[in-house]
Amino acid sequence: MTTNGKVVLDVEGLRMRYGTTDVLHDVTFQARHGEVLCLLGPNGAGKTTTIEIVEGFRMRSAGRVSLLGTDPAHGDEAWRARLGVVLQSWRDHGKWRVRELLDHLGRFYAPYSTDTITRPWDPDELVEAVGLTEHRDKKVRMLSGGQRRRLDVAIGIVGRPEMLFLDEPTAGFDPAARHEFHELVRSLAEEHSTTILLTTHDLDEAEKLADRIIVLAGGRIIADGTADELARSIAGEDEVRWVRGGERFSQTTAESTKFVRELFRRYDEEIEDLEVRRTSLEDTYLELVRRVESGHGEAPVELGEVTR
Amino acid sequence: MNPTLTALRAGWQRGLIELRQTFTNGQDIFGQLFWPVVMLVVLFFLRDSTVEGVSLGVGVLALPGALGMNLGITGIIGMSQLLSVEREDGTLLRAKAIPNGMLGYLVGKIVMVTGTLVAGVLILLVPGSFLLDGLTTDSPTTWLALLGVVVLGAMATLPAGAVIGSLITSPRSLGLIMLPIMGLVAISGVFYPIAAMAGWVQWLAQVFPIYWLGLGMRAALLPDSAVAVELGQSWRHWETVAVLGAWAVVGLVLAPIVLRRMARRESGSSVAARRDKAMQRVG
Structure with missing residues (x-):
């Protein structure tokens, strides 16, 4: 950032x-x-x-x-x-070619260049930036889903938003x-x-x-x-699992580090297969x-x- | 750099690019050529039958009417179809997300549909003038008058098409528009002299642009002797300009209002909702 x-x-x-x-x-x-x-x-x-x-x-x-x-x-x-806008579903401009479309849409932004931001993005550089160079002269409707989405992003950023x-x-x-x-x-x-x-x-x-x-x-x-x-801050509880004497244990705790330290202090080498699982997003x-x-x-x- | 001027120029470029796409694409070329070719074949076989009181063949008499009809249908249906299809696929929303994009988009559509109109006239007229005798295509005033009808016709029909395209909710509702327009064609004296129809039918036909587009085309392309089959035995130039002009004025006033209202309502979720609805109907 x-x-x-x-x-x-x-x-x-x-x-x-x-x-x-x-x-x-x-x-x-x-x-x-x-x-x-x-x-x-x-x-x-x-x-x-x-x-x-x-x-x-x-x-x-x-x-x-x-x-x-x-x-x-x-x-x-x-x-x-x-601003640049990339919406959920675009199916437009199927007959246009990739570079041609970026060049055309970019033109609208030219009058809005500033001292620090040159608008629009050069179409050749933009095509490269989104990884569509080898498809630059392909028709939009011939692109795969992922390529199409990258083109959508390219259109979203053509004006250097x-x-x-x-x-x-x-x-x-x-x-x-x-x-x-x-x-x-x-x-x-x-x-x-x-x-x-x-x-x-x-x-x-x-x-x-x-x-x-x-x-x-x-x-x-x-x-x-x-x-x-x-x-x-929300769930806050980690899960600690270990094996001792062939038996499996598991414990949820907010302070997993402290808990594990305590565990080793008490059982030391008896602890095997220790696993601390952080709360996932x-x-x-x-x-x-x-x-x-x-x-x-x-x-x-x-x-x-x-x-x- | 002036943003509005930039958008106008970009719109012009858009129109030319889309015209090129239309005329370099097999499916679109077929669509452009199919009806003109059918019509030419029919007119060619009708070339020797004659109408009472005129020395010209039916083929050559009907050709200008067909040109006027094409002009009207392409202007209205072409424009409304493009708008409703491109509203559904998100093109319009894309234009809305770009500075002055709507202006550029509309200019592009006007260039594109007008180009298609002109191509439509030439596709029918050029071979027609070789196949059929009697058109006044060797006179420069013919071409001037033709240009006038095309320009006036575009101004009368494109805004009307834009209004219809903004009002209907999906491209699949276009059939509802096609039907009355076909009915209008039937009563507008395109293939059958309007003078032979009942009085109220004549009045109805004369409210809409298709009759006047046909009349304008006949006035431009036929020798003066052909005026005998027209209402009042006159080409009625002033009335033609007045009716088509009225359609243009009303359309040009209404279209921006309706278009703006439609554009304001466009959002990603409305495009997505329409797409889902379309999928349901297909599936």
Whole structure:
């Protein structure tokens, strides 16, 4: 993360209501310059609604949103030129060729260059950056799913955005494609200090990519912190397993190091096959979502750096 | 660099690229050529039958009407089809995510559909002028008048097509639009002189652009003697300009309003929802 600490995205008390149903309740979070922020949550949690409001594609019912100093509901074209959007499902421009499309869409950004940011990204360099060089003259509809998704990202970043939105970017990827994609996202954040907001329901992805994770469930933020903070503060219990005298033991404890020290002090060489299993993000996440769904998750868990 | 100018230029480029894609793609070329070829064959076989009071063959009399009909159908259906298909596949949303992208997109569509209109006229007219005798294609004023009809026709039909394309919810509803338009073609004197129809049918036909596009084409391409089969034995140039002009004005006022409303509602989830619905219908 190459952040200068400046708040790029500020969402406060965001509410969204369709008819009589509230799909977002009092959602508050911030993203700082250069940060990779991940919105994690089960289907129907309100991730896409949140991201669409912030992108300016959807009007909110209440609350305050400021992105790059502008309210998305009133963002003009110059503001739009500073954003990159990668949505869930694109099937457009099937007859266009990869490089041709990037060159065409990039042209719209040229008038919005600044002293520090030259827009757009050169199409040849961009094609290379997303690993599509050998497909540059292929028609878009001939691309595989993973290639297509990389093209979507390329289109999202062709204007060298200061803020990039990725809505479930790796849905349907094989592990290799996913790995390559993660490298690409990391390099955007690290080399170009792009602020990135991505949604996913893939925990592993959130853990790998995000500087900070926001867990959304039932239209509320139920946790906000780094992957480690999340894992420690919620379930907080590690599992210790060992074998002594041919017999298997297991114990869950909040202080695994201390427990193991004690274990060795008492039994020393009798202990075999010691295993300490840290609470995984998955355990944490499932625990959080379970709490919300059973109705005990009203109060959000405050973690690490407190927002506001 | 002016952003609006940049978008206009990019839109022009988009139109040309999509035209090239259309005319270098087997399936699209087939679509462009199929009906004109069928029509030419029919008109060629009708070349020797004649209409009472005119010395020209039915083939040559009907060709300009067919041109006008093509113009009207391509303008309205072509435009509305592109809009509804590209709304569903996310092209429009993509345009919305780009600075001035909607402007560029629309300019691109106008260039693309107008190019298709012109190609459609030439595909039918050029071979037709060799196969059929009696068209006044050797006179420069014919081409000037033809250009006028094409421009006016595009202005009258493209905005109407854009409005229809914005209002219908899916490309599969286009059949509902096709039907009344076919009915309109039947009463618009394209293949059968309108003078022979009942009075109220004539009135109805004259409200819509297809009749006037046909009349304009006949006025441009046929010798003056052919005016005998028209209503009032006149080419009615002023009325043609007035009706097509009225469609253009109303369309140009309505289209931006309707388009803006439609664009405002576009979001990733609405595209996804439509795709899911489409999949359900297919599956």
